[in-house]
Amino acid sequence: MEPEGSGLFDATDPEPEPEETIPPGKPGDTTNGEQCGPTQAVYTPKTKGAKYHKGVGPTNANYNATSRTACSTFTSEVTGEVGVSVTADLTTGVDVMIAKIEGKYDVNLSAKLTAKMGNQISVDTPPKTTTNARYGVYRLKSTGTSYKIYSNCKTSAVKTNTSYTPMKVGWALWEG
Template structure:
C-alpha cells in the first residue's frame, strides 16, 4: 500500500544533499546531549525523530543577505585624559575582532509548512513528501559582531574546519520517501540545517585598548535537508 502526501517543503541545492548523511567533522560541546535525545543532533537527514525541530535557546536576529560583507565602523577612538602617558604600543589600524570559542549542534530551519501523512492501516505504508516551494535561510546572531558576517564565518571555518555559508537555498522539487508504521503519522519539513557557534567579539583601538568583550551566538547555514518525525 502506498500513501502519498504532496505539500510544500524546501529543496536542497542538489538531490545529493538529501541522500547523504549529515555527519560532518566531530565536535564536542557541553550543551550537546546524546544523539538519541534530540532530532537536531541527528546525523542523518532521513532519521525519524520523535518530536518537531528544536528552536534555538537564544533570541536571535536574521542578518540581511546584503549586509554580510559590511564591516562595522566601530566606536570613536578614546580621548586621552589629562596626565595620561602617551601609549608606546600601536595597534593601528583600529579594527574589530571575533574569536570563535565553541561549536554546538545542528538546528533545522524550515522554509515551508509542515507536511503530515497518517497511516490508518494495520500495515506499514510508504509516505512520500515533495518540496513545492523555494526559500533562503541566512545567518542569525544574538548580537551584533565587531566584524562582518563573512569574516565571522571565515574564523569559524579556520577554527573548526567546517564550512558554513552566509545563506543556503532550499529549492523546489525535492522528494523523500519513508516508512510510516501502522496507525502512526509521519511529519516532514524541508529547509536548512544551521550550526550553532559561540564566540567573543570586541573592538581593538589604535592605542591597543579594547571595548568590553561581548558574547556572540550565531546560527549559520550548513546544509539543506529534511527533518522527519513521528507522532
C-alpha cells in the same frame, strides 16, 4: 518542538571588518601612545553546538492508518532562503565569524543557503503512525566572543554571542 533560534535577527554586514592581523592585547588594555594600525575586529569561536533545522514552507504530515508499513513521499512546496542568525553582540563582520568557525571546527558554512521547491523524499511510515517532514536548511549553533582593537591599541569590551550559521539543505523527519 524544534528550536529555531528565537530572539535572533538576520545579520548583514555589507562591508565586513578586516580580519585580525596583529596579536591582540588583553581586552580592556588602556595603553597610550602606541599605534596598532587600523581598527580591527576579532572573533574567537568558543563552543560548537548542535545542528538546528530552519524550515522553509509548511510542515507536511502523513498518517498511516493501516496495519502495515506504508511509503510516504513528501515534496517541498516553496523556495526559500535561510541566512545567518546572530545575537546583537557580534562586533565583527559575518564573513569573519564564519571563517573563524570553519577554521576551528573543520566545517563548511555559508552566509545563506536556498532550499528549493520540488525536492522530494520518500520514507517508511510505520502502522498507526504519522510521519512529519519539513524541508529547509540545517544551521550550526555556535558561541563565540568578539571585540575590537582600536588604532591606539585600546580594546572594546569582549562580547559573547550565539550564532546559527547555514550548513546544508535537507529534510527534517520525525514521527508522532
